[in-house]
Amino acid sequence: MELVNLKDSSERVSFAQAVKQGIGKEQGLFFVEKIESFSDSEIDELLSLDLVTRSQKVLRHLIGSDEIPTLENIIADAFNFKAPLVKADDNTYCLELFHGPTLAFKDFGARFMARVLSSIIGSDKCTILTATSGDTGAAVADAFYHQDKINVVVLYPKGMVSPLQESLIATLGDNIKAVEVNAPFDNCQDMVKTAFDDLEFKQSVGLNSANSINVSRLLAQVCYYFEAVSQLSKADREKVVFSVPCGNFGNITAGLIAKALGLKCRFVIACNANDTVPRYLSTGNWEPHKTIATISNAMDISRPNNWPRVEALCKIMGWSLSDFDFGSVSDENTKQNMKALYEKTGYILEPHASVAHKVLSDNLKDGEIGIFLGTAHPAKFKEEVDATLGIDLPLPKPLADRMNLEKQKKLMDADFATLKSYMLDELKLGD
Numbered sequence: 001m002e003l004v005n006l007k008d009s010s011e012r013v014s015f016a017q018a019v020k021q022g023i024g025k026e027q028g029l030f031f032v033e034k035i036e037s038f039s040d041s042e043i044d045e046l047l048s049l050d051l052v053t054r055s056q057k058v059l060r061h062l063i064g065s066d067e068i069p070t071l072e073n074i075i076a077d078a079f080n081f082k083a084p085l086v087k088a089d090d091n092t093y094c095l096e097l098f099h100g101p102t103l104a105f106k107d108f109g110a111r112f113m114a115r116v117l118s119s120i121i122g123s124d125k126c127t128i129l130t131a132t133s134g135d136t137g138a139a140v141a142d143a144f145y146h147q148d149k150i151n152v153v154v155l156y157p158k159g160m161v162s163p164l165q166e167s168l169i170a171t172l173g174d175n176i177k178a179v180e181v182n183a184p185f186d187n188c189q190d191m192v193k194t195a196f197d198d199l200e201f202k203q204s205v206g207l208n209s210a211n212s213i214n215v216s217r218l219l220a221q222v223c224y225y226f227e228a229v230s231q232l233s234k235a236d237r238e239k240v241v242f243s244v245p246c247g248n249f250g251n252i253t254a255g256l257i258a259k260a261l262g263l264k265c266r267f268v269i270a271c272n273a274n275d276t277v278p279r280y281l282s283t284g285n286w287e288p289h290k291t292i293a294t295i296s297n298a299m300d301i302s303r304p305n306n307w308p309r310v311e312a313l314c315k316i317m318g319w320s321l322s323d324f325d326f327g328s329v330s331d332e333n334t335k336q337n338m339k340a341l342y343e344k345t346g347y348i349l350e351p352h353a354s355v356a357h358k359v360l361s362d363n364l365k366d367g368e369i370g371i372f373l374g375t376a377h378p379a380k381f382k383e384e385v386d387a388t389l390g391i392d393l394p395l396p397k398p399l400a401d402r403m404n405l406e407k408q409k410k411l412m413d414a415d416f417a418t419l420k421s422y423m424l425d426e427l428k429l430g431d
Contacts, residue, residue, distance in 0.1 A: 001014060001015040001032075001062060001063045001064045001067060002014065002032075002033070003015065003018045003030040003031060003032060003215060004030065004031065004032075004033050005024030005025055005026075005028035005029070005030060006024075006028050006029050006030075006031055006308050006309070006312055007024065007025065007026040007027070007028030007029075008024060008025045008026055008028050011024050011025050011028070013030060014067060015063050015064070015067050015068070015215070015216075016067055016068065016116075016120045018030040018214075018215045018216075019113065019116055019117055019120065019208075019214060019215065019216045020117070020120060020121070020124075020126075020208065021208070022196065022207070022208045022209040022213060022214050023193070023196045023209060023213050027193045027196060027197065029213065029215075029305070029306070029308055029309055030215050031215070031308075031309050031312050031313075032257075032313075032316070033316065034316060035062075035257065035260040035261060035313075035316065035317070036061070037260065037261055037262040038061070038261055038262040039262070040262070042262070043261075043262045043263065043264075044234075046058065046226060046230075047226065047229060047230040047237065048230075049230075051079055051082070051083065051223070051224075051227050052075060052076050052079050054223070054226055054227070054230070055075050055079055055223040055226075055227075056071070056072045056075050056076070058222060058223055058226060058261070059071060059075060059219055059220075059222075059223065060072070061261075062219055062222070062257075062261075063219070068116060068119065068120070070119050071116075074112065074115040074116055074119065075112070077111075077115060078108070078111035078112045078114075078115050078220070079108065079111075079112075079223070081099045081100045081101075081107070082099050083095060083096065083097055083099065083108075083224045083227050083228070084096050084099070084231070085228050085231040085232070085371065086347075088341065088345060088347040088349075088357065088372075089341060089344065089345055089347070089357075089361075091364065091368065091369055091370055092357065092360065092361070092364070092370040092371075092372065093228075093369070093370070093371050093372075094347070094349075094353060094357075094371075094372055094373075094374040095224065095227075095228040095371050095372070095373050095374060096374045097224060097373060097374055097375055098374060098375070098376050098377040098380075100139075101142050101398060102135070102138040102139045102141075102142045102168050102398065103376060103377035103379070103380055103396060103398060103399065104134075104135035104138065104139055104375060104376045104377070104380070105135070105221070105224075105251065105373065105375040105376070106135045106136050106138070106139030106140070107139045107142070107143070108220045108221055108223070108224060109139070109212070109216070109217035109218070109220040109221050109250075110136070110139035110140045110142070110143035110144075110210060110217070111139075111143045111220075112216060112217070112219075112220035113143070113210055113214055113216040113217055113220070114140075114143035114144050114147060114150075114210075116216050117150070117208070117216075118147060118150070121149060121150070123149075124149075124206055125149060125205065125206040126149060126150045126151070126206040126208055127150075127151045127152075127153065127205040127206055127207055127208065127423070128140065128144060128150060128151065128152040128153065128208050128209065128210045129153045129155070129192055129195055129207055129208070129209055129423075130152070130153075130154055130155070130192065130209050130210045130211045131154075131155045131156070131185060131188035131189040131191070131192045131211060132154055132155070132156045132161070132169070132185075132188075132211065133156075133157070133160070133161070133185040133247055133248075133297060133298045133299070133300055133301060134156075134161045134162065134165045134297050134298035134376075135165065135298050135375065135376055135380075136210070136211050136212075136298075137154040137155075137156050137161075137165070137168075137169040137178075138165055138168030138169050140152060140154065140210040140211075141154060141168065141169050141172050141176045141178075142168070142172075143210075144175070144176070144210070145172050145174065145175070145176055146174060146175065147175065150175065151175050151177070151205075152175060152176045152177065152210070153177045153179060153423060154169050154176070154177070154178050154179065155179045155181050155188040155191060155192065155419075156169060156178070156179070156180060156181065156185075156188065157180075157181055157183060157184050157185045157187070157188055157300075158180045158181060158182050158183075158411070159293075160184060160185065160293055160297050160300060161297060162297065162380060162381055162383070163383075163403075164379070164380045164381075164382065164395075164399050164402075164403065165297075165380060166178075166180075166407065166409075167399070167402045167403050167405065167407065168399075168402055170407040170408055170409040171402050171405035171406065171407055171408065172408075173408045177410070178407070178408060178409040178410070179409065179410045179411075179412060179419070179422070180409050180410065180411045180412075181412060181413070181414050182411070182412070182413045182414060183413070183414035184290075184291040184293070184300065185291065185300055185301055186291050186301060186302055186303050187414035188414065189211075189248075189301075189303075189305060190414070191414060191415075191416050191419055192209055192211075192213075194416040195207060195416065195419070195420070196209070198416075198420070201420055201424075204424070205423060205424070211248070211250075211305075212248050212249075212250025212251075212253075212305065212306055213305060217250060218250055218253055218254045218257065218306075218309075219254070219257070220254075221250070221251060221254035221255075222254045222255075222257045222258045222261070225242065225254065225255050225258035225259075225263060225265070226258060226263060228240075228242075228371050229263060229265070232369060236369045237264065238264045239367060239368050239369045240263075240264065240265040240266075240368075240369050240371060241265065241266050241267070241268060241360065241363070241364060241365075241368045241369065241370050241371065242255055242265055242266070242267050242268065242371050242372075242373070243267075243268040243270050243356040243357070243359055243360030243363075243370065243371070243372040243373070244267060244268070244269065244270060244356060244372075244373050245270050245271075245296065245298075245299055245352040245353065245355050245356040245372075245373060245375055246269050246270060246271050246277065246299060246304070247274075247298050247299035247300070247301040247304065248301050248304050248305050248306055249277070249304040249305070249306035249307050249309075249310055250305075250306045251373065251375070252267060252269065252306075252310065253306050253309045253310055253313065255267055256310065256313050256314075257313065259317075260313060260316070260317050266323070266325075267324060267325075268324070268325045268326065268327070268356075268359055268360055268363050269281075269324050269325070269326035269327075269359075270326070270327060270328075270329070270355050270356040270358070270359035270360070270372075271299065271326070271327070271328040271329070271355070271359075272292075272294045272296045272299045272300070272328060272329055272330075272331070272334070272351075272355055273292045273294050273328060273330060273331070274289075274291060274292055274294070274299060274300055274301055274302045274328075275328035276288045276289070276302050276303065276304065277304065277307065277326065278326045278327065278328050281321060281322075281324060281326055288302040288303045289302055290302065294331050294334075294351075295331050295334060295335070295351040295381070295384050296331075296334060296351035296352045296354075296355050297351075298352060298375070298376070299352060299355065325359075325363040326359070327358075327359035327362055327363065328359075329354070329355045329358050329359060331351075333358060334351050334354045334355055334358070335351075335354075335384075335388045337349070337354045337357060337358040337361075338350075338351070338354045338385070338388050338389060339388055339389060341354075341357065342389050348378045348385065348389065348391075348393070349374075349378065350374075350376055350377070350378040350380065350381040350384070350385055351381055351384060352375050352376060353372060353373070353374045353375065353376075353378075356372035356373055357372045360372045377396060377399075378393060379393050379394070379395050379396055379399055380399065382395065410422060
């Protein structure tokens with residue numbers, strides 16, 4: 001599999017190199033230049049398979065036969081949980097992606113990446129530096145916990161992740177280091193990008209990133225779009241509309257790769273008050289505003305890192321950005337939608353799923369089958385869910401077990417020099 005740096009087309013790397021390197025020159029993202037689609041009959045055959053077997057075939061098709069000899073075993077180990085399609089309303093289903101160990105969709109990508117990286121790293125040192133707006137950090141921490149030769153540093157914005165999300169990030173210790181930053185997520189992400197630009201530092205600690213900058217995360221997420229469609233009747237499989245709650249736009253990039261492979265579907269972009277992309281699609285002007293804190297905090301990103309990949313894939317496939325339906329939802333409307341669906345059908349939405357469900361409902365056409373992505377278990381946002389719905393949602397065991405553990409975290413301002421000193425001096429990662 002050959003990948004090209006979207007900012008410097010002279011830099012071309014294999015899949016394995018892209019996984020190890022994370023990001024290219026000038027902070028460029030690695031991405032494909034072409035995608036070979038499956039035929040309709042091949043799609044039908046894939047949809048008849050189980051999740052693991054299908055994912056093995058899809059990812060082998062994308063990555064190629066000459067890379068990652070243990071790929072099939074990696075997938076079987078990483079994808080050892082389900083992703084059920086659950087009816088939430090008339091012609092509307094939730095793809096529940098929160099049945100993994102940290103109860104979030106990021107488990108798919110993080111577990112896959114951790115196993116791929118471990119298989120290719122050899123004797124090299126490796127430090128994962130990642131920024132999270134909520135669920136990425138928890139999934140990455142769990143996926144890499146106790147991995148030999150790999151240290152993990154997770155940056156997250158102070159006061160802008162839920163208490164449960166923070167517990168999943170900051171209570172592991174060992175090779176997992178939690179850093180609470182006095183700034184929004186975008187500043188955390190900027191610190192990661194700056195670290196990758198410091199070539200001496202990057203080399204000294206074996207720097208890598210495990211958020212959706214890393215292409216392995218994206219490819220893993222392609223698989224659950226196929227899994228969603230496979231759970232529908234054959235008559236409904238060509239009527240699918242996916243609504244994706246968008247923050248950094250990695251999740252919808254993965255969905256568009258699935259579409260490019262031949263899955264028949266269209267996509268709805270669902271945002272909260274951080275509506276850079278909806279405004280861009282409406283006006284043609286890219287004008288990020290200051291990040292706004294919302295109850296759907298994992299989407300509180302005003303400069304989505306993966307948007308260049310979306311535009312690149314549209315160019316590759318000859319798609320128009322005008323083909324996207326989109327919308328943004330305020331906190332108040334998010335809560336109203338959570339309450340309305342619960343009173344109507346009893347289905348419990350957390351804020352991110354509510355944003356996706358609301359925008360989907362506003363854009364679903366007659367005869368279409370709507371699927372919105374449930375990216376996190378409602379209990380990860382227990383305070384908001386309980387207050388909005390008037391219930392006492394029980395905590396699943398993985399969350400209950402971590403809530404009362406001591407948090408091990410470092411608080412710092414959004415300053416790369418401080419972060420660098422912390423990583424080199426206090427963590428001794430440069431030794």
